[in-house]
Amino acid sequence: MSLKAVLFDMDGVIVDTEPLHRKAYFKTFEELNADVSEELYTSFTGASTKKVCETLIQTFGLSQSYEDIAAIKRAHFKDYFYNDLDFDLMPGVRKLIEHYYQNNIKLILASSATMTTINMVFEKFGLGKYFIGKISGADLKESKPHPEIFQLAAKMANEPIENCMVIEDSTNGILAAHNAHIFCAAYKSFHTHNQDYSLANMVITDYSEIEKDKISKYFK
Template sequence: MQVLDFKPKAIIFDLNGTMINDMEYHTKAWHSIITEDLGENNSYESVKKEMYGKNPEVLERIFGKDRFTPEEIISLSNEKERRYQEGYFPYLKLIDGLDEFLEQAKNEGISMAIGSAAILFNIDFVLDGLKIRSYFDGIVSADDVEISKPHPETFLKAANLLGVNPAECLVFEDAPKGVESAQNAGMKCIVLTTTHDSEEFAGYSNIIGFIDNFKNPILTTLL
């Protein structure tokens, strides 16, 4: 068994694809809007590549800067979240082993926060739907930052909320841009291979392990 010699004082979790395996449903929601509502011929895979950052940023990467008015962006974003929650709600659950890991970390006195590009509406959907809000001492959502990942603002704000030096934080992420954000913040990272293969993370020096769920025995050496 691999042994991790890093003992974090705080843990920061990305949400989508990291705590819950729901990225497919975000992609499906955007893909249906883009192809059915907006009539664009974008493949599912091409949309999947843009699944990071805030909703307006996703639209801008796909369509360009001036395609939509601010009002249209809000409307499209709200409809996307409605379709996402409707599609994913029957399958809402934590990634295997995370419930036990959260309890163990809490018992060890490790502070925990969420640092996500999700809007608070979706974070609340998960925390309250799964009754896990009590584990977290801070939440940083898309609504709380000026610049999305891979900028470090999300994770630095989370560390500040927890009162912990960034170098003493461990991030759990599932996306290359999220790992880059953690690296820019000076934080080590463990990658969930729920959305991307390990080969897609080549070049990041802050990764200390890859896992496919929270039952991986290497996690016991963290706490």
């Protein structure tokens, strides 16, 4: 038993798109003349774009359809994604990805983001060559905390689950890894708030902590 595959979550682990979504949403609210409070915006956390748009239509009596509002938001998000100078990979993650790649560890991306967003991230930061597979939770029947996404990722890596490790940053993701019985390293960054790490096998604040030789003791 040894570490053969690492299953990466994306948002909060490889990149943090939350500030971009926030800017895109507030620009959209402004265009719609919808005075969205911080409290209302916070309640959108984890909700799909469709749910957010439907809430806006209902709360502010908007005449636009869900599709219209989603299109406005998507256009703003794309603009920030390519032009916001603050948007970059999480500190140390490129080095870690290269380290695993050089050590012949298979890398799979298993994210709840849409495949469109996953591909945008991979293209912008040139990550494609390191990963042997990508799974979008948006294409699956079940979403995290259901273990399906990580079970599929292990299968895609063609490795038994005891040779796999998940890197996650959210309560639901950690729970999904736990439910799949896969070793989970929870990444706690300065962006992370109010997440429950109790079911993770280890909690890290720096990616150098999970280099191959440093975690080999867990895979014996």
